[in-house]
Amino acid sequence: MNQTIGDPARSPDGLLVADRADAGGDKAPRGVPSMIPPIVATVVFPPVGLVSLVSAIGYRRSVREGNPSVTQAVRARDWATYAFGAALTTLIVAGIAAFLLLNDHAVLRAYFDLDSLKKSLPDIAGAFVDNLTISIIAEVGIIVWALILAVGRSMPGRAYAPIRLLVVGYIDLFRALPGLLTILLIGFGLPATGIDFFASMSLYQTGAIALVVVYGAYVAEIFRGAMDAIPSGQLAAARSLGFGYFGAMRHIILPQAIRSTLPSLLNWYISVLKDTSLLSVLGLVEGLTTARIQVTFISNLTPLVGVSLCFLVVTLPLSRLTDYIIVRSARKRQGKA
Amino acid sequence: MSFVKLEKVGKTYGAINVLKDLDLRVDKHEVVCLIGPSGCGKSTMLRCINGLEGIQHGKIFIGDLEVSSPIVDMNAVRRRVGMVFQHFNLFPHMTAIENVMVAQRRVLGKEKQTARDIAFRLLSRVGLEKEIDKYPEALSGGQQQRVAIARTLAMSPQALLLDEITSALDPELVGEVLEIVRELAHEGMTMLLATHEMSFAREVATRVCFVAEGRIYEEGPAEKILSDPDLPKTQAFLRRLVESHRL
Structure with missing residues (x-):
């Protein structure tokens, strides 16, 4: 397959010849690496397919003999599924690998140049610490602010109607605006007020406030949903024991609501962390900005992959943790834990 | 002197009259059972007495306090009653003993150790001294309801409102809960209970009230109301119970 790419390179076609000359310094024997994906596919798939075929034939035979075996049927079905899964996986993996190796590894080099990665990663990781710090501080603020909003929104009675209205307006407004816009409004707006307290704030502080304002609105809705999902008997029981409304909220309702929202909160934290990169519009040189600066210096996209790795190191384990918590709490509800 | 007193109480949900000119008195140390078909207003009556629901007409007194007054401190009232x-409403995020402790600590402001000692004594009393650290989901319905009773007793109430506390239980678990109510009755606790357990009502009630049409339709000693009622609706209700083998 690679021969067909390699052969025309010797033709007088200028572009391809240049391409070949470019890759001339590559000491690896050309043609072999791009053969790897098809080879792997060829090696992996047939054994699985073979077992699948054999068990299917075995089952057909036992049916023909008028003595179908359930074990055999189940095994044939299972192996058919494995064969399909193996084929699909091989196809996808081989496709990705082939794409990376296309055009004489140009794709691979554009994204995964190890030298560029080694050079750029320390700076990027250093700047990424800012993303982490801001996101963690913002997350604490978001949870507190969202709890206040959620309680405000569910306060009972006619007397609190204006407060409910205010909260609903706030939540609707900041969920309706693009987060970037709010960040610009707050990030540039607060210092521009001329009020000493705001004007003296660092980019970190205004950035964190902007994230709290935006994400507080989303997370408040999560809390409200969780509070609504708590059976009304809980509030009745708390009130009947003499708890006031806010006491019942604080000691009985909110602890349950927060527990049930833990997976959502982790998911939203991942969003917050990712959106700290938006703060670059305020002039904050965080991880992603650092990576972009490096990209323009070395004319290679690898620094972007570097900052991706930084994000992934934090977000992927959090995603897994979220799933684990969901599964565990489901099991606990069913009384198996 | 009557401890709980309802005077011409009226309550509506939209266009539906749930309670109409309802009068009721419960004296100290009395055990009054409310019986009647589902939806007759028994539960609503209890919830109104405790201020969990508001009323549109009439007055409700607990002791000398008018609890239907808009300026009364309901939290103080609820501490007395x-x-x-029916569905226990235990706090699922707390263990049994924490359920019994939380209001003592957060409402009455007791020290942790004091609250714990009281909680342990009450849980032992309802026979759950071995289950104190279990979460409600790990307890049977009967055990959960016994924790709920201990939780209420921890506030040292002067009267108890029991809202069909055995109707969500499997039949074999009803006895352990009623046993506790029986003991409380013997100790002289003032109780108002909505119930479907007629034999139990016959045993502990000083008075039985048949609720229908949003008011007390007929009342009297348990023996009289449950065996030989005077009024047609009470008779019909009891007949249906006999037919469904609940009496």
Whole structure:
């Protein structure tokens, strides 16, 4: 397959010849690496397919003999599924690998140049610490602010109607605006007020406030949903024991609501962390900005992959943790834990 | 002197009259059973007495306090009158003993150790001294309801409102809960209970009230109301119970 790419390179076609000359310094024997994906596919798939075929034939035979075996049927079905899964996986993996190796590894080099990665990663990781710090501080603020909003929104009675209205307006407004816009409004707006307290704030502080304002609105809705999902008997029981409304909220309702929202909160934290990169519009040189600066210096996209790795190191384990918590709490509800 | 007193109480949900000119008195140390078909207003009556629901007409007194007054401190009232619910309503995020401790600590402001000692004594009393650290989901319905009773008793209430506390239980678990109510009755606790357990009502009630049409339709000693009622609706209700083998 690679021969067909390699052969025309010797033709007088200028572009391809240049391409070949470019890759001339590559000491690896050309043609072999791009053969790897098809080879792997060829090696992996047939054994699985073979077992699948054999068990299917075995089952057909036992049916023909008028003595179908359930074990055999189940095994044939299972192996058919494995064969399909193996084929699909091989196809996808081989496709990705082939794409990376296309055009004489140009794709691979554009994204995964190890030298560029080694050079750029320390700076990027250093700047990424800012993303982490801001996101963690913002997350604490978001949870507190969202709890206040959620309680405000569910306060009972006619007397609190204006407060409910205010909260609903706030939540609707900041969920309706693009987060970037709010960040610009707050990030540039607060210092521009001329009020000493705001004007003296660092980019970190205004950035964190902007994230709290935006994400507080989303997370408040999560809390409200969780509070609504708590059976009304809980509030009745708390009130009947003499708890006031806010006491019942604080000691009985909110602890349950927060527990049930833990997976959502982790998911939203991942969003917050990712959106700290938006703060670059305020002039904050965080991880992603650092990576972009490096990209323009070395004319290679690898620094972007570097900052991706930084994000992934934090977000992927959090995603897994979220799933684990969901599964565990489901099991606990069913009384198996 | 009557401890709980309802005077011409009226309550509506939209266009539906749930309670109409309802009068009721419960004296100290009395055990009054409310019986009647589902939806007759028994539970609503209990919830109104505890201020969990508002009323549109009439007055409700607990002791010398008018609890239907808009300026009364309901939280103080609720501390005097405990309530136990059909579906237990235990706090699922707390262990049994924490359920019994939380209001003592957060409402009455007791020290942790004091609250714990009281909680342990009450849980032992309802026979759950071995289950104190279990979460409600790990307890049977009967055990949960016994924790709920202990939780209410921890506030040292002067009267108890029991809202069909055995109707969500499997039949074999009803006895352990009623046993506790029986003991409380013998100790002289003032109780108002909505119930479907007629034999139990016959045993502990000083008075039985048949509720229908949003008011007390007929009342009297348990023996009289449950065996030989005067009024047609009470008779019809009891006949249906006999037919469904609940009496």
